[in-house]
Amino acid sequence: MKQLLLASGNAGKLKELTLALADFDYSLQPQPKDSAYHVAETGTTFVENAIIKARHAAGLSGLPTLADDSGLIVPSLNGEPGVYSARYAGDDANDKDNNAKLLKALHNSQQRQAYFYCCLVLMQQADDPAPVIAEGRWYGEICLQPSGDGGFGYDPLFYLPDLKCTAAQLPADEKSRLSHRGQAVQNLKQLLAHNKQS
Template sequence: MSMHDIKKLVIASNNQGKLSEIGALFAPLAIEVLPQSTFNINGVDEPYHTFIENALVKARHASRCSGLPALADDSGICVNALKGAPGVISARYAGEPKSDKRNNLKLIKVLKDQSDRSAYYYCIMILVRHAEDPQPMIADGIWHGEIVLHPRGESGFGYDPYFFLPGSGKTAAELSSDQKNLISHRGKALTRLIENFR
């Protein structure tokens, strides 16, 4: 099966915002995008220390369980002064259960005495034609900014209220979802993936 033969694609996620964003970009290609919940697929462990390995295990798992081509992403925030942390554990930086509020509080506490608060969001997207695909399609995106100590904005999720974009003078949480999708790490990775697909 070539990439051009794909008519249905399972997304290794149940995140509604992510699903609608991905679905909109694939719509012009006449590809139906289905969440993994359609097939009662549970999440899979993400035991690796790199975004690429975790995304690949998610894509292969969703494809194996559904029998369809699958797309997975893995993303997080990387802070230069922390050697790339929180990185792959961004969603669970402050431990279980997952909590954006506790994650942000921990990050601010660690960074409050740092002069360098530069950071970037990173996203990798992996598409497999089948579970054992030896040549997955891979695209990534990076979104540069810096961490501020006081939150601003009501939109977005995760670290967005603390992720400041010097070029716009706003945090990610002060952008509309359309604005964010155009310039974010996930938006860039998805756009590159679609371009490769075409």
């Protein structure tokens, strides 16, 4: 089993990706708690930021590296919070702050459709000329108040009409299967399987 570094210090992402990659032929390792691994996410898209993170961490570690950049997109807010999802309410904001800002931005709005987007980038080494890029989208809407204590980020506000619950109310294994990150992982596996065959 090959080691695969996760270019993130986010415990929620590590937990979800470890669960999603349980049958994968890599052993997922969190990146070291070393300030050298922090890199400015200067891209204007999720894809750009994921590539920046994967290349930086692969260069430092010498390991194949998986980077995830993901967030919430609300079309009626011109795509906000978008690439700024984790710091929507400021650089030192926590999930509660970000959720409060989102609810305020949508106050009295009837246009509450939203989707989570995830981009996964797998680089074999820092100068990998052909990284594997996979994406996933999970559609729902923003409810009026938080509900549920599972997940992280905007999960308590992300309502799934078909399931009649928020992402934070889903069991972890079901969320892992349905979510934007789960979809991106499945797409990643398909791409890697195709690469092996070609």
